[in-house]
Amino acid sequence: MSELLGGQAGERRLLMGNEAIVRGALEAGVRCVATYPGTPASEIGDRCYEISRQGHLYFEYSTNEKVALEVTAGAAASGWRALAAMKHVGLNVAADTLMTLGYVGIKGGLVIVSADDPSLFSSQNEQDNRSYAKMAGLPMLEPASPQEAKDMALAAFSLSEELGLPVLLRTTTRLNHTRGAVTLGKLAANGGAGHFVKDPFHQVMVPAVAREAHARLVRQQVPALIRSEASPFNVITGSGPWGVVASGVAAAYVADALLELKLSHQVTFLKLGFTHPLPAGLIGDFLSRVERVLVVEELEPYLEEGLKNIAHSRQLTLEIRGKGEGLFSRLYEFHPALVRQVLARFFDLPYEKPTPPLPQQILGQPLPDRPPNLCPGCPHRAMYYAVKIALQELGQEGIFPTDIGCYTLGLLPPLSMADFLICMGSSISTGAGIAKATGQQVVAFIGDSTFFHAGLPALANAVHNRHDLLLVILDNGTTAMTGHQPHPGITLTPPGYPGKPIELEKLVRALGVENLWVVNPLKYKESLAACKEALGKAGLRVLISRSPCPLYLQRLTGKKSKARFQVVGACGDCRHCLDYFGCPAMYLKHGASQMAIDPILCAGCAFCGQFCQAIRPVKESS
Template sequence: MHKLLTDEPGATLLLLGNEAIARGALEAGVAFATTYPGTPSSEISLNLFQISRQSELYFEYSTNEKVALEVAAGAANAGLRTFCMMKHVGLNVAADPLMTLAYVGVRGGLVILSADDPAMFSSQNEQDNRYYAKMAGLPMLEPSSVQEAMEMVRAAFDLSEQLQEPVIVRTTTRINHSSGFVRLGELKKPVTRGYFKKDPMNYVTVPAVSRKLHVKLLANLEKAAAVSEQSAFNQSIGQGAWGVVCNGVSLNYVQDAVQELGVTDRIRILRMGMSNPMPAERVKTFLRECEKVLVVEEGEPFMEEAVKALAQEAGLTLPINGKRADLFSRLYEFDPALVRRVMAKYFGLPYQEKAKLDLSNVPEVPARPPNLCAGCSHRATFYAIKKAAEGLDTVYPNDIGCYTLGFLPPLSMGDFLICMGSSVSSACGLSRATDQKVIGFIGDSTFFHSGITGLVNAVYNNHNFTLVILDNGTTAMTGHQPHPGVDMAALKMDGYNRISIEAVVRAVGVSHVTVIEPFKVKKSIAAIKEALAHKGVSVIISQEICTLYARSLKHPKQRPFRISDRCKNHRECISALGCPAFSLEGDKVRIDANACVGCAVCAQICPENAIVRVKAEG
């Protein structure tokens, strides 16, 4: 049995934030869950996927976040408790349904989880998704701990049904990827069949209907504001005259700082657990008790601006600050020492910074950037493209996945990237605007997510570039989730269909389609040269399974390679491929037999044929 199905109310488990979030949904009786994976949200869905195979929960990996939210909107309006989770930038993709779903509302509880990533540990930006709640007019909850993540997700379902609106739960990486003790509540049996009651005058958003629905949304927002005034998630802690308004993980840093600075009796904290709509009266009451206020929030001055506006309404002139050159930045994430230092400064407390170690005589440690794995098929594809494109003035728009790492030297195959799917559409613009040869890269899962529409555009508008679809048979970066092109039978799962990337590309009307096996280097280069010479849109589908995925599927391991005496130290292997199985031992090139998976690409490019397969034992 899955550990999150542990039916022992009151028991304490060590859970990852994302496990606690999944548990919260189960305790709310969630019946239906949709997602597109993305760090830092991925383990929520991974757990629900596993649980769906041993419970009544329906779970699906949808093709993208917009689709996931629309599927969820259907289920929730048929009356089921529905959970839709994604990373912060995923909500951009889902923003279109989000804005109007707020007008329509829901019947069964719908909770949307947005996992924000301050400091961008694994993301292309650090946007602050609290503004989505504000823009859509939807309630938002923000937990400060792993325990609370579970409780808030559970409560969000009730709130959603009470208000008949979706509720957004916003987390940050330090909630999703923190672990802590969680006291379990009761599991609730889900209602798994719904019924859609027709009501077109409230469901079909033509202008006349939407004008009425917007009135309803604003009325619901009023109700939500009343809930926020009473909500236990908005907590006032302490009795001092120095106010601190905070949210999310910042609460922990503030509370630790209060202890360490010894000012328990002087600080009054207002923790905003329900950050939209904000409890206006609670904030005003709080401000009236304070001499000055510091707003501690990562990201944008979301609360700070609101609190200042509320102070103006209340006719209060006390200092309220947060984002300021000498206080908090809008950049990156906070940490305990930063919050302690700023609080001491703002409230004029004596504070001796702990002595830092003098590291001036420590030599610079060589960088260790993330790298494509040993035996990664993307490396082979990048190498073959580079060889085939020698002499051309190339631009390489890249996309989001493991292969983004190809932009690093020595491969250096990535020139432009903004979001999922942008490789294809930006290639349209780049190729039309320049005389350069444009070659885009997109992964299989990303192609299904948002590459197809760009490709249709390219064919329709008769653009001129080559698109390389890196098909490694899985969604690799986020932890090997399936996607529409995955062979589900290999995972011993039935009830799915498989969509052929090649058939899609041909159906769209791409006239030059080539399928290559990137570990066959010479053959690949020849085929790529032909595709590059094609005028119009050409597509190369590079098929080779992700090496980590192959290992998890227990595919037989190939024997590794070694450097023989024929090596004359050209080092083409090292300088062209950048495979992490290689290292230098003194002056000699070496292959780590434990790391090498036997893809044989290096052996095919060695000018001396000095790289040979290790002989079978015995």
């Protein structure tokens, strides 16, 4: 049984922020959860999938975040409590839905979890999604700890129902992936079926209806503000003439800084958890009690600007600072010493800057990097290799728009098979634009899960508008990067997985693609021949590179390939395998012009033995 379904009320558990959100939702009686996996939100979906296999919850991995939000919106419109979880950029995909969802409103509570990623640990940007709450007119909560994540997830459902609006639960990587002590509450009892009540003149957003609905949404800001003013998630601690305001994990750094600088009698600290609408009355009163204010928030000056507006409307002229030279940056996540240092500087406290040891200086030479790499046996590397060699043999240069997944690591040398990337699904259409503008040979790469997420409309466009590019769909049968979640195209499913698979090949053909190749990238001759043929043609061409992710296969079957390969005899200074392929199992023998293969790292895929005569299988007996 899922750990999150156990535990008595009052029991303390060490929960990750994402798990705490799931527990809070279960305590609220959530009935429907949908997501598209994305770091740092993925564990929310993964835990809900486990729970849905055992209990009363409906959960789905949706094809993308827009779809996930719409499935939960439909469930919430029918009276169920529902939750949609996504990474910050996923909310861009769902933004069309989000912006009008507040017009339509909900019946059952609907919570939208946005997991922002300051410092871009695993994202293409570090946008601050608090702007979405303001733009869409939705209430927003920002937890600072796993305990608050659970408490806020629980409270968000009733808040959502009271206001008839979805609630944005805005988190950041540090909260999502921090484990902390969480005191459990009682799980909700199982509810019944929902019921959709027809009310088309409030729920069908044609202009005449939407004009009224927008007015209703604006009116709802008043009761939302009343709840923000009274929210237990906005807390004032300490006393003194200096003011500090913070939200999210930054509030934890402030709390520690105040403790370590012993400032509780100098500083009045306003920690905000209900951050849209901002509690203008509470903030105004706070501002009138202090002399100067420092705002501590990661990314954009959302609170800072809000505070300045409130100060202006109250005709307060005190200094309110946050972002700027010598203070906080709009870039990257904060850490405790940084917040302590800026706090000390702002309030003119003597501060001795720590001087941590600098390993590179101490050693007197650079430390070798340890970049992430595609795994040994990864079929993506094999496909990249075939495209690279095919282009070389044809004497062509390829431009490689790429997409989001493990295969984006193809950016790094020696593969160097990524030239352009914006966001999920961008490979196909940006490739079309590049080919149109330049006439250059464009080979776009997209993973299978990403193809279903955002590639389908782009491929339909490429067919219809007769674009000229080769699209390689890297079909490894799973969403590997985020932890092997299923998607509509999977054929190898985890036991009991209820989803109906859609055949990628049929789908691509049905979209009108005439030039289609399907290869196993681990069969080099076959894939090289297909690549050359595809590169030799004009117009839209699709090559499906199909071979399961070896990690996923191993996880499903419990079996690992026993085959191993070795370098037999002297291979001299060729280095072709290093310069073109770069499997992590390969290494240069110390002090010798000789390659070798690490038998522990080798995955036994047998690919390198197909392009190099010196690589041969290790015989069982040896």
